[in-house]
Amino acid sequence: MLEVRTLSAGYGRAQVLFQINLEVKAGEVVALLGRNGAGKSTALKAIMGLIPRWSGEVLFENKSLENLEPHGVARLGLGYVPEDRRIFTDLTVAENLEVGRQASRPGAPLWSTQKLFALFPVLKEMLGRRGGTLSGGEQQMLCIARTLAGNPKAILLDEPSEGLAPVIVEQVAAAILEMKWAGVAVLLAEQSARFTERVADRGYRLEKGEIKPV
Numbered sequence: 001m002l003e004v005r006t007l008s009a010g011y012g013r014a015q016v017l018f019q020i021n022l023e024v025k026a027g028e029v030v031a032l033l034g035r036n037g038a039g040k041s042t043a044l045k046a047i048m049g050l051i052p053r054w055s056g057e058v059l060f061e062n063k064s065l066e067n068l069e070p071h072g073v074a075r076l077g078l079g080y081v082p083e084d085r086r087i088f089t090d091l092t093v094a095e096n097l098e099v100g101r102q103a104s105r106p107g108a109p110l111w112s113t114q115k116l117f118a119l120f121p122v123l124k125e126m127l128g129r130r131g132g133t134l135s136g137g138e139q140q141m142l143c144i145a146r147t148l149a150g151n152p153k154a155i156l157l158d159e160p161s162e163g164l165a166p167v168i169v170e171q172v173a174a175a176i177l178e179m180k181w182a183g184v185a186v187l188l189a190e191q192s193a194r195f196t197e198r199v200a201d202r203g204y205r206l207e208k209g210e211i212k213p214v
Helices: 040-048 070-076 093-100 113-119 136-148 166-182 193-199
Strands: 002-011 014-024 029-033 053-060 078-081 154-158 185-190 202-207 210-212
Touching (some): 014 053, 014 185, 029 040, 029 193, 040 154, 040 185, 070 078, 093 136, 113 136, 113 166, 166 193
Antiparallel strands (some): 002 014, 002 053
């Protein structure tokens, strides 16, 4: 579903990633493990096209993502949940979900509003609330739900458990497993070994921008 070949990237003149290789299959949760500063977020941003790729290639369903803007990548069915969540704080929960809505696509599970509420019941109770009034955990659930509303075939999750209360972490873990069972390919950037052991099928370790044996 998703394949990264010898990908290098960075910011300005500072190289962060050094020829990394990884792949994620449909219905598989793959963890990208590493400490802060290892390059995990940079890897996801480079895959999504949010920062320039210096060299290497990203393939989604055997199609190169070269020269595609992030919105074009999203239209192909690759979703992205950033570390800083980036919900629309002035929009209501319902409006945030509607912004993320895309048409169904062949080969991708359909995430109806009812299915999203089944994943995160608390969102149903706050449809009229503005995003900026939600707690950090509620914003994380909304960000994941908004991305799933686009009916992605694969999804990139950047530190989804960071800073969340244990009860919210459990709901996020359950949602990731639901994605897996629905056939979504999940690439998960995480520091927490306990969290990744709960949800991931396998993993890669990123150290100083290079893939190392786990």
